[in-house]
Ligand SMILES: Nc1ncnc2c1ncn2[C@@H]1O[C@H](COP(=O)(O)OP(=O)(O)O)[C@@H](O)[C@H]1O
């Protein structure tokens with residue numbers, strides 16, 4: 001590729017005293033170079049063309065740096081190359097990799113051997129800003145940058161918007177795509193529908209844990225979790241409609257904390273309007289999906305719900321999902337875009353009566369309505385960064 005690797009070393013960057021905080025990057029494509037240049041703007045940055053092999057060679061003679069970012073794309077055995085790198089790299093130099101592998105297990109292996117971060121290509125400015133910059137420059141990390149599982153909240157702007165359907169099937173597809181462990185948490189303890197839709201019966205475990213956080217240890221999971229398949233469990237309740245529940249914020253925080261230790265993803269079917277006790281869920285979410293249908297009620301509520309999420313958790317977490325788009329009788333798209341002030345971030349079309357049949361059969365719609373998987377794929381990709389980059393989603397990846 002003929003690219004202009006614009007930022008080359010300037011003479012002052014090679015003098016020793018000022019270079020100890022130098023960040024050296026070896027990358028092979030202009031997209032990665034641009035993302036690093038923008039995301040690490042203002043730091044003492046050197047970007048060179050190359051891979052981990054070039055980095056190792058440099059380190060044999062020059063260890064005047066605080067961090068190294070290097071490419072392992074196209075390297076057959078990255079762990080062997082990493083061993084070579086480790087033999088010449090001072091232990092206090094932070095090492096970040098970028099590469100093509102998107103397996104969560106690969107990522108974990110890298111973290112286990114002490115790497116600072118790994119980003120799958122193509123990297124974007126935002127990925128560098130969110131994930132590299134705080135670790136390399138010691139700036140305050142965004143709140144979501146901890147080790148616990150990734151929380152995805154699903155909230156319906158109006159009843160019947162499809163929140164429960166999306167929560168269940170998204171949980172299943174996340175597990176299928178990433179091979180990760182997924183917990184589906186239904187916080188509608190009274191009249192919740194996830195269990196009905198999956199054809200199972202929950203016990204009292206979730207209520208007990210939410211009401212008495214001191215009593216809920218990891219055993220709670222064994223009591224409350226119902227296996228949906230090898231990778232997905234459901235945690236839900238089925239309390240009487242007239243039961244007086246005493247769910248506290250501390251209880252919710254504790255349960256979510258336990259789940260985040262054991263599961264890579266926690267998909268939450270969130271009651272709307274949010275009771276104050278579940279604010280921690282919104283605060284801990286990396287993605288909050290606000291679902292609406294093409295109806296006046298949905299539009300009005302979606303606006304208010306987006307604001308509520310932003311007030312609780314800050315902007316950039318909330319995504320608008322227009323469900324059953326193009327359903328006969330629904331508002332035209334232009335009206336929706338005008339009212340939302342933007343295109344919906346995600347769209348699922350009306351998938352017909354098969355969706356409701358699935359509910360009545362007590363099976364996940366994913367097994368019954370073949371088109372659903374295709375329409376959930378861009379949402380899974382947005383959440384995980386895993387999957388092909390074809391179609392509508394690719395512009396987001398390039399940060400366009
Ligand atoms: N994209 C869709 N196309 C067709 N039917 C849908 C779609 N999404 C949801 N449904 C159906 O709409 C109904 C309400 O969905 P549900 O998930 O219970 O909504 P909510 O949890 O927001 O109240 C269910 O019968 C469901 O099968």
Ligand SMILES: [Mg+2]
Pocket residue numbers: 163164165193
């Ligand atoms: Mg529901």
